[in-house]
Amino acid sequence: MSRMREGGDRVLEVKSGIRDRAGLLAKLMIAPAILYVVAMIGIPFIMAVMYSLSDATTGEPNYRFVGLRNFGAALADPVFRLSLKNTFFFALVSQTLVIILSRVIATALMKEFRGKWLARFLIMLPWTAPISLGTIGWLWMLDSIFSPFDWTFRRLGLLGTPGALLGPMQNLYWLGQPGLAMASVVIVHIWRLLPLATVIQLAGLSSIPKDLLEAAEVDGAKPWRKTLEITIPLTVPIISIAFLFGLVFTFTDVTVVYVLTRGGPIHSTQVLSTWTFFKGIEGGDLAQGAAISLFLFPVLAGVAILMLRMARKREVV
Amino acid sequence: MKSVRKLLRRSGLYTLVGSFAFFGAFPFYWMMIATFKRDHDLFRPENNPFLFNEPPTLDHLRLLLFDTHFLQYLLNTFLIGVAVVIITLIAAVPAAYSLARWARGWGETLGIGIFLTYLVPPTILFIPLSRFASGLGLQESLWSLILIYPTFTIPFCTWLLMGFFKTIPKDIEEQAMIDGLSRLGAMTRVVLPLGISGILTVVVFAFTLSMHEFIYALTFISVSVKKTVSIGVPTELVRGDVFQWGPLMAGALLASIPVAVVYTFFLDRFISGFTMGAVK
Numbered sequence: 001m002s003r004m005r006e007g008g009d010r011v012l013e014v015k016s017g018i019r020d021r022a023g024l025l026a027k028l029m030i031a032p033a034i035l036y037v038v039a040m041i042g043i044p045f046i047m048a049v050m051y052s053l054s055d056a057t058t059g060e061p062n063y064r065f066v067g068l069r070n071f072g073a074a075l076a077d078p079v080f081r082l083s084l085k086n087t088f089f090f091a092l093v094s095q096t097l098v099i100i101l102s103r104v105i106a107t108a109l110m111k112e113f114r115g116k117w118l119a120r121f122l123i124m125l126p127w128t129a130p131i132s133l134g135t136i137g138w139l140w141m142l143d144s145i146f147s148p149f150d151w152t153f154r155r156l157g158l159l160g161t162p163g164a165l166l167g168p169m170q171n172l173y174w175l176g177q178p179g180l181a182m183a184s185v186v187i188v189h190i191w192r193l194l195p196l197a198t199v200i201q202l203a204g205l206s207s208i209p210k211d212l213l214e215a216a217e218v219d220g221a222k223p224w225r226k227t228l229e230i231t232i233p234l235t236v237p238i239i240s241i242a243f244l245f246g247l248v249f250t251f252t253d254v255t256v257v258y259v260l261t262r263g264g265p266i267h268s269t270q271v272l273s274t275w276t277f278f279k280g281i282e283g284g285d286l287a288q289g290a291a292i293s294l295f296l297f298p299v300l301a302g303v304a305i306l307m308l309r310m311a312r313k314r315e316v317v
Numbered sequence: 318m319k320s321v322r323k324l325l326r327r328s329g330l331y332t333l334v335g336s337f338a339f340f341g342a343f344p345f346y347w348m349m350i351a352t353f354k355r356d357h358d359l360f361r362p363e364n365n366p367f368l369f370n371e372p373p374t375l376d377h378l379r380l381l382l383f384d385t386h387f388l389q390y391l392l393n394t395f396l397i398g399v400a401v402v403i404i405t406l407i408a409a410v411p412a413a414y415s416l417a418r419w420a421r422g423w424g425e426t427l428g429i430g431i432f433l434t435y436l437v438p439p440t441i442l443f444i445p446l447s448r449f450a451s452g453l454g455l456q457e458s459l460w461s462l463i464l465i466y467p468t469f470t471i472p473f474c475t476w477l478l479m480g481f482f483k484t485i486p487k488d489i490e491e492q493a494m495i496d497g498l499s500r501l502g503a504m505t506r507v508v509l510p511l512g513i514s515g516i517l518t519v520v521v522f523a524f525t526l527s528m529h530e531f532i533y534a535l536t537f538i539s540v541s542v543k544k545t546v547s548i549g550v551p552t553e554l555v556r557g558d559v560f561q562w563g564p565l566m567a568g569a570l571l572a573s574i575p576v577a578v579v580y581t582f583f584l585d586r587f588i589s590g591f592t593m594g595a596v597k
Contacts, residue, residue: 022500026419029411033431033471036408040446040468041434047445061448105337108330121581122338125345128580129573130529132547136569137344140351140562146359148347148366170362191340252438255531259551273440273532280444281536293441304433 051290058284070291079267080275080292086182087271087296091250094189098246099239101190102197109198110205127195135259138188142174142260149174178268181261185269188256193249197242204238205231237310244303252296272296345573351566352377359563377563387568389542390549393459394572397545398524400463405470405523410516412471413478414504418487428479435472439532442468447536461537462545466530470523477522481515482508521583525576546572 074080153159159166254273263270280289353373364370416428455461493503534548550568
């Protein structure tokens, strides 16, 4: 704190208008945001916990405490267990692939070449367009009859003739078969989050001091050693941030599964967030819905703690 | 010999970047083709789906614009976006300034606390909030979304603006105060104009994030004329078994591209807000 500032404060104190009292002003100015966050995030969160311990439904929202019954009921439900598994599967698989692929693109985009701005714009498109609309495009691409993938496979003779590699039928029915439906959901998640991860990785790569790499080159370091001993260690914090954010996004996302499959076929792509919606809102069982949604919380809390740790570490550095 | 290797490396680079650009953009190309393709051409499995086999048509576009509520969805989305931007600015600008300037100890914690609320997902909040909305008589009203969307814009925008304000040197305000301005005066007349690019960024994000939002709108709005673009297009044009693919793709394309173009200019700033300042 500079001495001038303290002196300034004292002089202004004499005027003693609210406009000049820094401490009071600071609190007044931050109050609306805090009030809003408490009212619209804090209280609803507590309400979610309370609902999960009650037997409230949309028809009968009166509060009656029932203990942990909803959590027990959720765990006993095979659809819930499948959703829990799918939620982890989609998030972890898609984000691992996103991290690897985004590193590849980011490395390529670090180089100078003609038409780079256009390539960047096209690569970024999936992140900038509203997600439900992008997913609708995919829904049409994965159509059971008119899918361009099926058409291409048929043309290449991989599909639709007896003895063809992918089978004799005319179509693969992407969203109609559990395995392919899951793959489709993973691909759309990757498509959607790859741009964000790429930009983060780009920022990470460009933050590496050039002279460090040059010095390594002068010392005769091979490219793989530069990658292994300079680039990767220096970009690990940023990669983790990209990974954690991607994890949170896929973990809590409703849109992709809702638009693409509604959790089908036979719940094979159901995830916690869509199951919450179907149970709690469409099914009207507020208590069950709230209990299901709270299963997301431990993972999110874990992510939050990791992020805080990294933020602290950066402050020390 | 060397130039051959260089050529190979170049073409490798172009192939790589090209295939990722293709992956990113193909769904939008696919929307574009469907938008202008005649139904007769669109719904024949043996026709080449990547090209126009018959002359293009404006029928789907006409149907979308004049026979559906698409323009109403755009209007609703716009109104909600503007209202959310205003609320976000009212709450986030002073809060960010306060945190950036006077925060020691508690302020730092409070700042991180606000950022972390961004991690509380709509999935957990939408059941209680749906009770809020019906308690306030706001079901089927744009106001419910206007009230709720700041739950994700305020935390993020406060954090982003805090970073912006921190980059403005304190001396500037101190000088203004020595020149006779009050502290509040120094903030509104000196700091805010300097932070205008940060505020503009927040305007763009609050608007686009509210345009992207899906699950709250799906929960609170079911009357067709009140829907936003992000739920109106997927729910109203995919009704029952009849998928109106042409108009559907036209709607998705028309609503996506303008946002994408605007967003692109602000992407780097978005990222720096996102990564808690870990990326500069």
